[in-house]
Amino acid sequence: MSQSGTLMGFVHRRRRGAELFLLLIALVVGIGAYAAVGLGVEGTIPTDIVAYGGWLAALVVAAHIAVRLVAPYADPVLLPLVAALNGLGLAVIHRLDLAYEAAGKDNHTFATQQLTWMTLGVLLFIATLVLLRDHRTLQRLTYTSGLAGIALLLLPFLPVIGGQKNGAYIWIYVAGFSFQPGEVAKVLLVVAFAGYLVLHRDALALAGRRVLFVDLPRGRDLGPILAMFGVSMMILVLQNDLGSSLLFFGLFLVMLYVATERPGWLIVGGLLFGAGALAAYTFVGNVQNRFNFWLHPMDYYESSPGSYQPVEAMFGMGWGGLIGRGFGEGMPERIIYAESDYIIAAIGEELGLTAVMAVILCYGLIVERALRIALISRDGFGKLLAVGFASIVALQVFVVIGGVTGLIPLTGLTTPFLSYGGSSLVANWVIIALLVRISDHARRPIPRMTDVNDDSDSESTQVVRLR
């Protein structure tokens, strides 16, 4: 796990020009969608397109300049992908705003708020890159960030600032703003897992005994995995949040597996999760409902906690077909929460399967880039960090898009970068900043060194060969 950047014997180029080129197309994707929404819904290009496009371009160019200055070797594809998804999301939310306004609903300023959050996200992206010059400093904060992550998860239970919304205790309300601390907690927990596993992976990987062709871990090493299982069950039962519970536990299992290369952990974790899910299905009514709506959506269309929302989403996507109705021609406002959890259904209705495939491909590329960064990263902590972020994006996209399209039971999670939701957007921009930082380190050529000694006397410690 030590040397691989030079394994293939080439030096990565900076590729900043390619990044700028992709960013320009990403801007066309974002601003073009905004113009298409105006043309489709109101019949003219919106009058504020210059201001809107200028603002979006300023944000993207600022992020690009920051990368150029402080992370010149960073991966060239991550930032454009995120910019395109965010721009598309903004336009779709704006289209839903117009529909809500026409329908006479109170809340129709989601797009403006989302643009504010995006601005904050880009500022945090730049700040992370400027302040954090070496991701390895995060390793010192292993336990601090783990503790902070769990504390953030508990915040919604506090009497004054916490509170429930739609039955889930995942929100805090401070000074008129609402925020989901769990979104920040997931970044902190990835840092904590990576720091913990990079130190303890030998104990987790090598100790243990073999039962029926499977290497089972030692009993005392089960501590952290049981603790993490407890945390995710706590989220499920107390916060009533199926999606986050799945996300945290899946994330932990993936990182454990990558760190130890031992499938035994996957089996143990899978069994634990299966048992937890079964218990939840038996004792938590909400989970049972979700399963029923998933298996027999049409039966519950008119009942009160019913499957109105997923069925409307399926109608919409079916009506959209291969190339969609076109902006302004569909009725995505019929789906409840179309701007957050169900945004992929709104895209499926008005832009069709073609666009949904493009969006999923964008997520696939983000995950691919993150795993690639993990492969070429030269330090174990960076590798695990990148794997953790990759699995967060992958799991989240799978859980939410799978839920919306009816592949798995629906669990409420935001679609990264597309959905309306400030906390999620901001946290995801920070994740991308950290990935950019790790990739800058991984792709930066190392200074040429001459070898210590060519005779390899095996009795002493092996020296890591740099070239």
Added chain:
Amino acid sequence: MSELTLFLIRFAYLAILWIFVLSAVSVIRSDMFGARVPETARGAAPARGKSKAKAPTKRRGSPTHLIVIEGDNTGARAELADAPLLIGRGSDAAIKLDDDYVSTRHARVAASGDEWFVEDLGSTNGTYVGSVRITQPTTIGLGIQVRIGKTILELRK
């Protein structure tokens, strides 16, 4: 707005979306296969023996030896002409330190071009340049103190 125009707009937008995705893929592709192979990697194996001779050319003002200026082995020195130098407690070290806080193979000093680098070899207690623990090969110059355990070394003319 006519039906046809709307249809064309929709189609144009989907085309833009896919152009974006495909150009991202093509950048990734060129990133994988179009990378420049550096001079050192070309024929890496045969070049190894030669590279040893590539210590910086002697110039006035360039360092000539590495010396221990503080710690139990004060005064121990090694000529930079023998670079790369291994520092540690092991018997194969160019500067052998009797310091409990030093690892067997603790750090090494090597040249790259005209510059000298110190690199930590995964030691327990780390290598410090000034007051900063180094995590990657770090340039050192004349009179810059490198701390290893309780020992301090520096380059001298």
